[in-house]
Amino acid sequence: MTDFVFRNIDNSAGSATISDRGAHLLRWRPLSQATDVVFAPSSVVVAEGRPLGGGVPVIFPWFGPGFADGHGLGKKPNHGFVRTRQWHLDAESFSNSYAHYSLTEADVPSDMLPWFEGDAVPSFRADYEVHVADTLTMTLTVTNTGATPFSYEAALHTYFHVSDVSQIRLTGLEHAHYEDATNGFAPCEQPDEAVTFDGPVDRVYASTAAVELHDEGFGRTIHVAKSGSAQTVVWNPAEPYGVLVNDSVNEEWRHFVCCEAAACREHAVRLEPGESHALTQTLSAA
Numbered sequence: 001m002t003d004f005v006f007r008n009i010d011n012s013a014g015s016a017t018i019s020d021r022g023a024h025l026l027r028w029r030p031l032s033q034a035t036d037v038v039f040a041p042s043s044v045v046v047a048e049g050r051p052l053g054g055g056v057p058v059i060f061p062w063f064g065p066g067f068a069d070g071h072g073l074g075k076k077p078n079h080g081f082v083r084t085r086q087w088h089l090d091a092e093s094f095s096n097s098y099a100h101y102s103l104t105e106a107d108v109p110s111d112m113l114p115w116f117e118g119d120a121v122p123s124f125r126a127d128y129e130v131h132v133a134d135t136l137t138m139t140l141t142v143t144n145t146g147a148t149p150f151s152y153e154a155a156l157h158t159y160f161h162v163s164d165v166s167q168i169r170l171t172g173l174e175h176a177h178y179e180d181a182t183n184g185f186a187p188c189e190q191p192d193e194a195v196t197f198d199g200p201v202d203r204v205y206a207s208t209a210a211v212e213l214h215d216e217g218f219g220r221t222i223h224v225a226k227s228g229s230a231q232t233v234v235w236n237p238a239e240p241y242g243v244l245v246n247d248s249v250n251e252e253w254r255h256f257v258c259c260e261a262a263a264c265r266e267h268a269v270r271l272e273p274g275e276s277h278a279l280t281q282t283l284s285a286a
């Protein structure tokens with residue numbers, strides 16, 4: 001087993017912590033803010049095969065249980081295999097503001113490949129670049145390095161730190177169509193109003209728009225821009241979630257909301273040999 005390595009990235013504009021396992025960013029704070037903007041859980045269970053909580057899990061090559069031909073596939077682990085894999089850090093370019101990780105099919109257990117039954121074993125390279133400053137930019141680029149096409153789903157599953165999820169408003173999705181995962185992915189439309197969180201929310205919005213999280217409790221608005229993504233996933237469980245290590249963890253769901261740039265379900269990416277696709281999310285707070 002390879003050791004877990006957590007790296008601090010720190011400069012005059014912002015700071016973050018990232019794990020080599022999963023290339024999982026665990027927290028980010030621009031120096032203008034008194035508290036982290038990317039939510040760091042109070043406890044992280046560090047164990048082989050178990051995803052780290054909070055932060056920004058990188059989701060690839062399937063979202064949730066996977067999806068094909070109009071239905072969920074029941075694949076495990078949930079959200080694909082890369083968030084528990086050991087990624088390679090490009091040590092030469094690692095700095096106090098930048099990290100570049102990569103991973104290929106050689107880093108994946110062979111029983112996970114191919115990820116769609118009937119496909120040839122895919123050859124791919126995933127590059128994940130993180131720029132840390134008063135903005136945070138994360139880019140996942142997947143390249144088909146083989147001779148056969150493949151499809152994949154991906155998301156930057158970002159946990160945002162909020163004062164009280166029941167008091168925040170998420171704008172930018174007005175009139176967008178969404179699938180409601182709390183109701184069998186029923187098709188719905190966001191009315192001409194902000195998304196609010198009075199109970200469990202788990203939605204896949206069809207939207208390329210930037211969104212804003214308005215948080216009066218923390219006196220700030222978080223701006224989330226993206227590219228290469230036709231969907232925005234919005235999630236809060238409205239109840240204790242994950243590994244409940246202690247009482248403070250029981251209450252953590254009140255202090256995060258997930259807003260994720262995604263390419264999933266009907267908008268999975270298809271790559272022909274030699275093609276690449278980049279999924280980018282850029283965060284700022286004021």
Ligand SMILES: O=P(O)(O)OC[C@H]1O[C@H](O)[C@H](O)[C@@H](O)[C@@H]1O
Binds near residue numbers: 078079181234235258
């Ligand atoms: O527990 P995880 O595998 O990290 O998934 C946490 C959540 O991620 C996404 O936001 C999905 O839309 C949810 O359905 C899922 O429950």
